[in-house]
Amino acid sequence: MIDGFTEIDIDYSQAACGKVDNPDMFFPDGKADHWDLVASAKELCGACPVVLACFMHGVKHEKIGIWGGRTPAELRAYRRVYNIVVEPLDIESPVAPRN
Numbered sequence: 001m002i003d004g005f006t007e008i009d010i011d012y013s014q015a016a017c018g019k020v021d022n023p024d025m026f027f028p029d030g031k032a033d034h035w036d037l038v039a040s041a042k043e044l045c046g047a048c049p050v051v052l053a054c055f056m057h058g059v060k061h062e063k064i065g066i067w068g069g070r071t072p073a074e075l076r077a078y079r080r081v082y083n084i085v086v087e088p089l090d091i092e093s094p095v096a097p098r099n
């Protein structure tokens, strides 16, 4: 339990994003296809068996990227409501599309 927030160990071998051709969809950059990429990422995350654990990881540790089907703004909103402070990790995330 960290700040009233429980993290779950993630088995990223099950991650739906592990074999995607376009991992950039998890880091849309505001260009013309931004919302198409967000929609694609959210759809993939919606079918991911580790979505809850990924979301919780994203809330606690990630300021950029889509995690658990949530955009950075959605993750920020969750942190505000539950008064969660981001604790960036020193190690590179094990999630496949993060580069």
Ligand code: SF4
Pocket (backbone or CB within 6 Å): 015, 016, 017, 018, 026, 044, 045, 046, 048, 049, 050, 051, 052, 054, 055, 066, 067, 068, 069, 095
């Ligand atoms: S970003 Fe997270 S929830 Fe989305 S597919 Fe990858 S592991 Fe699953």
